[in-house]
Amino acid sequence: xxxxxxxxxxxxxxxxxxxxxxxxxxxxxxxxxxxxxxxxxxxxxxxxxxxxxxxxxxxxxxxxxxxxxxxxxxxxxxxxxxxxxxxxxxxxxxxxxxxxxxxxxxxxxxxxxxxxxxxxxxxxxxxxxxxxxxxxxxxxxxxxxxxxxxxxxxxxxxxxxxxxxxxxxxxxxxxxxxxxxxxxxxxxxxxxxxxxxxxxxxxxxxxxxxxxxxxxxxxxxxxxxxxxxxxx
Numbered sequence: 001x002x003x004x005x006x007x008x009x010x011x012x013x014x015x016x017x018x019x020x021x022x023x024x025x026x027x028x029x030x031x032x033x034x035x036x037x038x039x040x041x042x043x044x045x046x047x048x049x050x051x052x053x054x055x056x057x058x059x060x061x062x063x064x065x066x067x068x069x070x071x072x073x074x075x076x077x078x079x080x081x082x083x084x085x086x087x088x089x090x091x092x093x094x095x096x097x098x099x100x101x102x103x104x105x106x107x108x109x110x111x112x113x114x115x116x117x118x119x120x121x122x123x124x125x126x127x128x129x130x131x132x133x134x135x136x137x138x139x140x141x142x143x144x145x146x147x148x149x150x151x152x153x154x155x156x157x158x159x160x161x162x163x164x165x166x167x168x169x170x171x172x173x174x175x176x177x178x179x180x181x182x183x184x185x186x187x188x189x190x191x192x193x194x195x196x197x198x199x200x201x202x203x204x205x206x207x208x209x210x211x212x213x214x215x216x217x218x219x220x221x222x223x224x225x226x227x228x229x230x231x232x
Contacts, residue, residue, distance in 0.1 A: 003214065004028035004042045006057040007049035007072070014207040015046055022211060030057070039064035044214045051075045058093070059085045067092035067217045069210050071099055073141045083223050092217050096226045097141035099209030103183075104226040106198040110146050110185060113196060114153040123187040123194070125150060127159070130174040130182045138173035142183055147171060150185075 001024045005012045008029045016026045027041050030049075037060075045061045047054055051074030061068045062085050070093070079095070086093045098104070117123050127150075129143040139147075139161060147159040147169050159169040180200040187194045200206075209226070216229045226232075 001025070001043040001214065001218065002027040002041055004030065004037070004045045004061075004066070006030050006045055006047040006053070009048070010203065011048040011071070011207060014203055015048070015210060018204065018207050019211055022215075024211070039066055042066050044069065044217060046070075046210055046214055047072055048210075055082060058082055062086045062089045062091040062093070065089060065091055067214075067220070068094075069099075069213045069217065070095045071097070071206070071210060073097065073137070086223060090221050092220045092222060092224065094213050094217060094224045094226065094229070096209075096213070097145045098181075098206065099213060099226065100198075100200060100205040101209045101212065101226075101230065102205060103142060103198055103200075104209070104230055105232070106183070106196070107145060107149055108227070108232050109196060111149045111153050113185070113187070113194070114150040117187050117194070118154040120189075122189040124189070125154070125156070125185065125187050126170050126172070128172040128174070128184045128186075130176055130179050132178045132180065133175045135175060138175070139171045140173070140181065140183075142181065143171055143173070146183060146185060 003019055003024050003026050005015055008031045045066050045068045047057050047070040049057055049072050054072040054075040055078045058068050058070055059082055129140045156169050157167045159171050161171050164170045180202055182199045184197040213229050
C-alpha cells in the first residue's frame, strides 16, 4: 500500500519503520503543512497528528476518497461531523483510542467481566492507568474507553479522577519513567478481589495495530472499529 502519515512524531516514525518491513511505501509524511498533498497516490492515511489538525486532515482525506485510520485524541467533539463527511463521500474510517491488538481484546474482556459482575453489589470497581512522564493528558484515552465499557454494561453512571459518588468509577493516573502503558481494572469486595490487567512492553504494538487496520480497510466503505478488524 501507499501510506500517508499525518503526524511524524514517535508514533509516525514507528509506523514508517514497521510499515516498510510489511512491504508498504510511505508516500507522504505530513507534520504541519498539508497544502500540497497528492491524494491520488495515497491508498490509506494514518493520522496520529494533533487535536487542532486532526479534523481537517481526516476530512480532507475523505473528500479525496482516501480511507483514514486515526488514533488522535482531543478532537472528538467533531467526530459525528467527520463521520457524516466520510459517509457522504463514500470513504472509510476507523478511529480507536488504542490500536494495540492486545488492548482491543482487553476492551472486550473488560465488557464481559462488567456484565458478569453487574448484579453483584458487593464488588466495587476501580481503574488505574500508568504511563511515561511525557504523557501529559490524564486519564488516558484507553482508560476512558475501559470506563465507558464498564458503564455500558453495569450500574455505574460515570467516572472521575478525584472523589467519586457511590455509582461512579474512580480512575487513578500515574506518570512514571518510560512506562509505555499499563491499565488495571479491579473489582474488590470485603472477602476477595478480581483483577484484569494489560501491560504494553513498548510502542510497537500500537503502530502494528494501526497498520493491520490500514491493511484491513482496503476496498471497504463505511465507519468501522478495531472490533470489526479483529472480528471480535
